[in-house]
Amino acid sequence: MEPSLVQQRQSLRQHIRRLRCSLSEPQQFAAGQQLAEHAILFSPIQQAQHIALFMSMDGEINTRPLIARLWHLGKSVYLPRINPHQPTTLLFQRFTPQTTLVKHRFGMMEPEENCDECRPFTDLDVVIVPLVAFDSDGQRLGMGGGFYDRLLVNWQEAGVLPIGVAHNCQHQDTLPIQPWDIPLPAVITPNKLWQWGNKEA
Ligand SMILES: Nc1ncnc2c1ncn2[C@@H]1O[C@H](COP(=O)(O)OP(=O)(O)OP(=O)(O)O)[C@@H](O)[C@H]1O
Ligand SMILES: [Mg+2]
Known part of the structure; x- marks a missing residue:
């Protein structure tokens, strides 16, 4: 029997989380540096003043070098907190x-x-989005909490540009998506800037 969509998403999450956790220290270090170099050359980031990022964990690409560059450029950086209320x-x-x-x-x-x-979400310019996997259409699979799907429901109307960041190994041709998944207009990896047309605000 074909595994259910829920099972497919869970096993893909597990597979890719293992892949990214198995990157060596030098690979992780280089990936974080390359990400920062590409990201600061991307014009929506160059033009942004208020940029939300996240602190990496679980083998996620290291956002620290990018945060340091953004501070150096005089940008205001924000981190997510789960709303206690x-x-x-x-x-x-x-x-x-x-x-x-x-x-x-x-x-x-x-x-x-x-x-x-x-700072309210709608007053941010760019939100750098964590992900477990992304596909060739810009679809995104997260850790399974739905936090970013809820956040990004109205990103175009809010005028906030979401940008995914990931290791190269987190790319898949096609993801098993659900109706509530919000696709991304751009993903930056150490090797490539992925962009999908007409999704910009
Ligand atoms: N806009 C929404 N409103 C209410 N619930 C939502 C919304 N989007 C997603 N959810 C719920 O969140 C749960 C998790 O969704 P999903 O598996 O897509 O998470 P994810 O995209 O992997 O996580 P995240 O967005 O935190 O990275 C689902 O049960 C879904 O019903
Ligand atoms: Mg989702």
Whole structure:
């Protein structure tokens, strides 16, 4: 019997998470550097002032070199925090070299709560999006929480450009998608800038 869509998505997640976790330290290091170099040459990032990123975990491509470059360029950087009052949604809080990070129980590093430093999603210019896999049409498979699908429902209307970042090995020809999955208009990998037409705001 054909595995269900849910099973296909789960086994693909497991497979690709293992692949990215098996990259060596030097491969991980080089990937993070290459990502940063490509990303700062991408015009939507060059033009953006308020940029949300995420702290890498679980073999995800290292976003630290990119964050350092963005700080150096004078950009304002934000990190997601799970909204304690509405735990299916994300808040974005300013991240500077002075910010204290704390580990959320789901494993990711978040800025210590300070709501004065939060910026509404619609006032961001670019959101750098984590993913487990992406395909040749810009479809995206995340870790399974639905956080970014909920966040990005109205990204065009909000005027916020989502950009995925991933290792090369996270690309698949076609993903088993669900109706609620939000495709991305761009994904940056160490080797390539992927873009899909007419999805920009
Ligand atoms: N716009 C939405 N509104 C309400 N629930 C949603 C929405 N989008 C996704 N979900 C729910 O989130 C759950 C997880 O979705 P999915 O498996 O696509 O997560 P994901 O894309 O891998 O995760 P993430 O977006 O956090 O990276 C699903 O049960 C789905 O019903
Ligand atoms: Mg999804």
